[in-house]
Amino acid sequence: MTALLEVRDVSVVFDGFRALDGVNFTVDHGELRFLIGPNGAGKTTLIDIITGLTKPTTGTVSFDGTVVNGKREHQRVRLGIGRTFQTSVVFEELTVLENLDLAASFRKPLVSLLTRRKGVTEKVEQALETTQLTDLASRKAGVLSHGQRQWLEIGMLIAQGPRLLLLDEPVAGMSSEERVRTGDLLTEIAKDHTVIVIEHDMDFLRRYASTVTVLHEGKLLIEGSVDEVRADPRVQEVYLGRAREEAAHDVVG
Amino acid sequence: MSYAFLRTAAAAGLVLVLAACGGEATESATGGDAASGSTIKVGLLHSLSGTMAISEVTVRDAELLAIEEINAAGGVLGKKLEPVVEDGASDWPTFAEKANKLISQDKVATVFGGWTSASRKAMLPVFERHKALLWYPVQYEGLESSPYIFYTGATTNQQIIPGLDYLKEQGKTKIFLVGSDYVFPRTANKIIKAYAAANGMTVLGEEYTPLGHTEYSTLTNKVVQAKPDAVFNTLNGDSNVAFFKQLKSAGVTAESMPVLSVSVAEEEVTGIGIDNIVGHPVAWNYYQTTENAANSKFVAAFKAKYGAAKVTSDPMEAGYNAVYLWAEAAKKAGTVEVEAVKKASGGIALERPEGLVTIDGETQHMYKTARIGIIQPDGLIKEVWNSGEPIKPDPYLKTYPWAGSLAS
Amino acid sequence: MEGILNQLPIGLSIAAVLLLIALGLTFTFGQMGVINMAHGEFIMAGAYTAYLLQDFAGRNAVLVALPVAFVVAGLMGLILERAAIRHFYGRPLDTLLLTWGVSLVLQQVARDLFGAPNVQVLSPTWLQGTFGPMPYNRMFILLLAVGSVVGIWVYMNRTALGRRMQAVMQNRQLAATSGINTGQVDQLTFFIGSGLAGIAGVALTLIGPVGPTLGTYYIVDAFLVVVAGGLGQLRGAVIAAAALGLLNSYAEFWTNASLAKVIVFAVIIAFLQFRPQGLFVLRSRALT
């Protein structure tokens, strides 16, 4: 059985700057993978490559055995790749429910969208429950707090029913309480989905991660369990060097 | 708070203004019969805004002057004329709308108006349906003779053909045609080509540019490459400015290659730059310098009313004439009723600033004298050639054998 | 054959006119995302400046007018920016409509001040005559365009202010957090961009009509240059202007002026199929 996601030899060059340099990256069915690395390591670029937002200069991306290089973003979503963004983007003019409903309806033929939404579908209901946003369902998304928006994004992702979920720093800017809730949400989702999470926070990582991939300066530094990665001297150097400069924000255990 | 309040207040004011406009506009003006009461209403319909305002405002001014003079002399049939001025806004549907308004709301006795062929074509059905009268004061492309329009400007055989006669006399047999892309230049050029074929002249090229076009270097290059003896220019409006400026800078002079224009009059000369156009010929029926008593009076009265710096031009004079000609016909008919005025109009002859003008009852065009002029360093135009006598209008060119195929 | 060869300098001179008009636009568009529909009326203001200066400078008014028009149009731009546009950053479509309203008003103001007919601006005697197929006044415009491009390049790359401007253009928020007063930079950009329109206006008095609607004749073409060249891209604007100038010149030579305009539009649509962001793009990760 082939891996769910296979990134081979991918390089990305922006105006002479190598954002990614020959990266190989594989994720199997059902995995919960964490992607870490200092700022500018190429984490978000890698996710952009996988979801089609950025085109690789060289290399291929395969999803479930098929090469998806030529496919546009929405086509990849239709194959089952879903993502969230660092700064959450939800539709402020629409209600929470409408946001979720939109996310759940993309497989419907366009003509059927011409009718009004009547009631709530199972998928949306589930997403509401999972993210505990049921009470806010009829509120406009514009009034949500930062944390609630992130959950709504995750909820929209669940409603899409993707086979691979990519989450870009889901707990950034959250209070510790919100982090816990997001973490629980993540474990819940990871039970029956393949998930890739970009995260800085090592505490969070230690608590939830199984396998970790470390990127540095566009290259894959190391891949392994949390403990293996923590023990690796190169990782310590990369992170400690940075930690000294930027105070102990992203502490490595 | 204050900002929000201001916003609301400003906006609320706006609503009120708009509502008021809507309300008032729906109130219908109640006008009685044109001749009822102590005045006779006449409509003036020209573009007072938009691209054509430059030209048309002056025609309206000339018409207002004529109305003022006629009123000072006792009016028409013992009643003063009351002008109702509307703005065609350089927009053809607006001309149709306003013509409709003048006829059905203001119940005017007649309308003086229009400049572009397009505005006339848009108004024509309105006047024909309502059996109302329009006096159209500008030279045009001919091939039209509406029973409800009087044409006081030249038709093609009173301007284009004399212009060609003049070029032929001057020995300019190889010509290049340059025009704006609309009906007058295209029709004029068809006539020119037929004339050229019958008179041993050659047309070396024919180029059109969109209205309002201002980039003439390519066209200048084409003209220069073709080496014509003369250029026949039917460009309109601002394009003339760009064309003459760029022609001048390419080294073309009036001596080496005269450009005969049929849409450049006294008013346009300064805008083009006297430098750029001095010495080039134009074809019209009237110039400010035309010498006769009626013209001295007209020019003096116009300058007295509108300022000494103002010039008079052919379309203005044709508009000025139109009012007098209509008044004369109404006097002759003893009424302002349309059919009676039409019937009375044939054969009316008046000494006007351009010379003797006679209404041709059959076509409702005028007998007019064609005049070729040269642009002088002072910006005025000096006549160098004329047709000797007023030419009978022939909008369909029926009397010109070579034009047989043109007006099927 | 000679005709074909002549079209080359003609194309370049059309390009020079396009470039002069588009330069200011590409700046304000690029840095602030502002589509200034009143740009054409700043051009008109520059042309009328030359007209008014004739009373003092006679035929050489055009030369004197260059710096004066730059300041006059620049100040008009500055006022517009301060009074209105700064409240609308991030709302490009609203600015577009707002400035269109401003352009209508300015046209009517010009009509009331100077009258509806075109006015006469005499060109200097030393600009009369031709060098080969190229009239002197066209060469003057070409030099003016080249001079403006060089000036802007030096300003942007060799002065502290210019570098700040580039920083704001590339990342407004980052520039703001690194201590650049973005408001001030915006004002300066608008002043320069509008000032360039003033210079273009003076140049246009040499070849075209000077009237209240002068700006409207050139504005659509100038926008197309900006679209094809890419936002705020000096080299993009230069290349796009050159390409459109030559295309215009040859398309008109082989067909006619009407068809040439249609061809240019079709080519731009086709071009955008390959380069939807124009020739050159500032890359950013921002998601809209």
Added chain:
Amino acid sequence: MTATLEKPPVTEAPVKEPRDWRGPALFAVVAIIGLVVMPLVLEPFRLGLLAKYLTYAIVALGIGLAWGQGGMLTLGQGVFFGLGGYAMGMHLKLNDAGDGLPDFMVWSGVETLPALWEPFRNPVFAIAMVVIVPGAVAWLLGTLVFRQRVRGAYFAILTQALAAAMVILLVGQQGLTGGTNGLTNFFEVFGQDVAADSTQRGLYFTVAIVLGILFIAVWQLQRSRFGRLLLAVRDGEDRVRFLGYNPATVKTITFTLSAVMAGIAGALFVPIVGIISPALLGVVPSLELVVAVAVGGRFVLVGAVLGAVLMGYAKTYFSEELPDAWLYLQGALFILVIGLAPKGIVGIISSVRESVAGRKKEVAA
């Protein structure tokens, strides 16, 4: 709304929601005023003007959909208006000409009827073209442009350039299109004398009813999932891609719909006003309608319609009473509305109502 969440229905069973009757009631009142009161009160000339404004309102409805709901600022709506108008105009011209040629062809020196014109003899074909041609042009432009993610100001500029190019093209083909003059001097519309008061009255009813139907249709569309999706595309086009939708498709469909509406409006305009000419397709008329929509309130469909009718009246009124002031006024109005009241008249009304309601609450408390 939360009440509807009690049990997840497996299929989308309809759920009873309390109906808001105020909208339909207002619609009915306006419909009665439009269909009964106006024809009784206004004399034929003014009724004709109102009919003209209502055709503008149809275009405005399309602009409201594309711009207000979809974020696509189209400055070339006149093009589609014109295409619809020409399709209708061609039919009327051929109908009047009978076996001969339309008048302008005669004086343009065209001797045989161009093949392009021939099928327009058939009224069904002509009416089909009123919808198909503007729709097809919009669809083509939309596909080319939106697929490449050209948007916002770029799109606005391109539509503006399209309008400019289209005008030049129409003017240049005089023998085929009547050039600058356009098509005018119609005698009959579907067997009726076009100038007769009864015909004009009939046309007024037609345009009013068409506007009503289109209004309801767009209103429904706005409330559908597609309408929600459109809002999402307006506010976050790139994000929508990651929801699995192709924004280009959504935008192209919407743009095409708005173009079709403009085409229908153009076709109705022709017999009412009696002319269609390239000037109506240009940038300025297109922009004027955008202004009208902004003044009325672009985010609400009622605003677009209201704006078009009010601006139409304002233009007629001021050009009759104060022709010199119109340009100042139009410019100033525009600056004021965009600057101070971006939600237009409708926004003002609702904020006035809210502040009144707020004050009442304060008093009560």
